[in-house]
Amino acid sequence: MIDSRKLKKRDIYLKKLIAFQDTEPVKVITGIRRCGKSSLLKLMAEHLKENGILPEQIIEMNFESFDFKNMSSDDVYNYVKERIIPDKRMYLFFDELQRISSWEEAVNAFRVDFNCDIYVTGSNAYLLSSEYSTYLSGRCVEIKMLPLSFREFVYFYDFEIKETPSALGGTRRYAIDKNGERYDLRELFDGYMRFGGMPGIADVGLDLEKAMLFLDGIYSTVVIRDILEREKRKGQKQITDAVLLRKIILFLADNIGNSVSITSIGNTLVNEGLLENGSREGKPSVHTVQSYINTLLESYFFYEIKRFDIKGKEYLRTLGKYYIVDIGIRNYLLGMRNRDTGHAIENVVYFELLRRGYDVAIGKIDNAEVDFIATNTENKIYIQVTESMQSEDVRKRELAPLQKIKDNYEKIILSLDTGSDTSFEGIKSINLIDWLLT
Known part of the structure; x- marks a missing residue:
């Protein structure tokens, strides 16, 4: 108990x-x-x-x-x-x-x-x-309910956020642990991006081997109890192929933040040799892949996000994206290696917006894409997410879709390195860690 x-x-x-x-x-x-x-x-x-x-x-x-x-x-x-x-x-x-x-x-x-x-x-x-x-x-x-936010992660691991005057004016934040040791917030954020936000990891501490064993237990329980052992339900295809299920999980985990269709998932699994097109079972049908993905959505393992046409003011049926509920589980599945940090932090922002009570969609405007449109009963925010705003090419790429939107709602770019500019013609450039802690 x-x-x-x-x-x-x-x-x-x-x-x-x-x-x-x-x-x-x-x-x-x-x-x-x-x-x-x-x-x-x-x-x-x-x-x-x-x-x-x-x-x-x-x-x-x-x-x-x-x-x-x-x-x-x-x-x-x-x-x-x-x-x-x-x-x-x-x-x-x-x-x-x-x-x-x-x-x-x-x-x-x-x-x-x-x-x-x-x-x-x-x-x-x-x-x-x-x-x-x-x-x-x-x-x-x-x-x-979702796994821990970054703010909760800091609290669960007994860190406290402090502020000190900055040499250039204003204030600078840092963290101290229960022994009074001082840490840069980026260190804590890197820990969050490595271990994720499942609360039980706090009980074993930031020990990679123990954390991976803990996440393995969660993965096995979700897959076996909630998916493979689920009872037959009216109008639902029974999930019986554990190998296919794992391949789909690995594909989605490796493609968080990428636009995908059910057809493209099946085709990619075949083209990459993960499924044998000429096998006795044959290529999985669109219906089969969809039913497996539905079970992953049902068990809150992945979340699907739809595309919204900003000019046409309607949701689009094609090319949504999937995000994984916890970045630590993704690291457990794919291994600890530096990969697509941009999509990983995008994943974190998506779930933070859900925690804050927003409905979230991908924005389409002409041929450009806005990472997130976050809407609630009182507000709307357009958000771009990128690792760094230091490069002029990246700045142009991230600003371009937001500059096409002519309404007066807030438009922000979140990054781990904002550069020296905090605003571009009314579009705010905000440090991601500061935003997560507000």
Whole structure:
């Protein structure tokens, strides 16, 4: 069992849960395995106890535990019913509930039969698929959890950000550890880009061998439990070929930030000799590749981003991109070597925008591309991401698409080396690490 006294806060998510406390909707926390969902439930339970809720009013069930193995939805209902305290509001916490067949019937019955507040986690988007919407339509709120942001990474590893006056005016940031040792922020960022943001790595420390073993466990669990062992579902192709699945995973991991189509993935796997076109099984069909990718999206392993025509104001059906949920998992899959830093930091920016509550698309304007259009109810930002702005050729390349956009929304370029200029005709050049820490 997780010791809640040692848990690090994940305030961005805990505040969302607290905001929905004692409201009718079922609170559903989704995200890849081991990103911190179980810990978040523990943090919420602690919050309740600290605010006057008695421990016996809280019922916690983790369906990864042997204690609840092989339960039916009826068993779950009866387990909870036996522990209900009459005339008290109950708080029900169900971890990895998708492992229980017909779980939605039990949850709906709890809503109807008892005075309760319900919290659920799941590691597969199928948890909220259309099949279940008839039970929970309008009665659930989804809180999408991700691995650690860079700011959270700094906090989880017990670093503290300090500021000191800069020789050229203004201030300069640095980090200190719990022993008072001083570190450049770029060192910490390089650690983040190497180890990624899966919270459990903080328990083993920044030890590469231990971290890779930890990430191997996450990878195996996602692939085996959430994909290869998933039950047959109506209208869904069963995933049975572990070799093909791994090849598709490696292809997507190696091509984060590149525009790809399902057809091109199948063709590339054949052309590079990763699949044998003349084999007994033959070349995988577009439908097969798509179904395998869908399972990777369902398990929150990869995220798909669509293209948006800025002038035509419409989403395009072709050539989206995929980003991997954690850069550490990518390093585990492909090995630790310096590669396409530009796409890797692009991957980090994409997920940071999701954390900040933006809807994100790729921008197309004429024949040019804007890395991200980030939109929320109040704002829109156009963003370019590049490793360095020192080269004049790079500056021209990154500025050109933004200069074509004639509206008045904010336009920024994020880089690890901004050069001396902070603005180009109203387009801001911002240090990526500073942006991640704001």
